[in-house]
Amino acid sequence: MMLKAVLIDSSAVSRGLLNTVLTDGGYDVCGQTHTSALGLAMLVKFHPHFVCIARELVEDGSKVVEAIRAQWPKTLIFMVSSDIDAAALQAAHASGVSGFIVKPFNADTVLKTIRNTVIAMVRKQQAVSSAASGQAG
Numbered sequence: 001m002m003l004k005a006v007l008i009d010s011s012a013v014s015r016g017l018l019n020t021v022l023t024d025g026g027y028d029v030c031g032q033t034h035t036s037a038l039g040l041a042m043l044v045k046f047h048p049h050f051v052c053i054a055r056e057l058v059e060d061g062s063k064v065v066e067a068i069r070a071q072w073p074k075t076l077i078f079m080v081s082s083d084i085d086a087a088a089l090q091a092a093h094a095s096g097v098s099g100f101i102v103k104p105f106n107a108d109t110v111l112k113t114i115r116n117t118v119i120a121m122v123r124k125q126q127a128v129s130s131a132a133s134g135q136a137g
Helices: 011-023 036-046 066-071 086-095 108-130
Strands: 003-009 028-033 051-054 078-082 101-104
Touching: 003 011, 003 036, 011 028, 011 036, 011 051, 011 108, 028 036, 036 051, 036 066, 036 101, 051 108, 066 078, 066 086, 101 108
Parallel strands: 003 028, 003 051, 051 078, 078 101
Antiparallel strands: none
């Protein structure tokens, strides 16, 4: 099954580059836009497995990450930034960001980041469901 992605970034160049990396990596980029509001509309429409959001849109006060977390708890959120420091990392993780994609994009690194985060999430969900069904061992 091909994982679906939505890209939310005010930079068309950045969206284009990331779209190329993800498409070449076997992902289905089903939507891309430049605003948080349009991005949320695309989530409603496409139900992507993950969303890549530019840091300035994560931090613009629109609470887009919180909205995604509330409505699509299983959707992974990747924050895209050229400059991620420890404080930004902590704040983003606390708000519900799943992982980080660093600009300028290195295709191998981007794909590895997404793959590892997806695998970790699947393992976590399997652990939760096996614990819930009493088969944790």
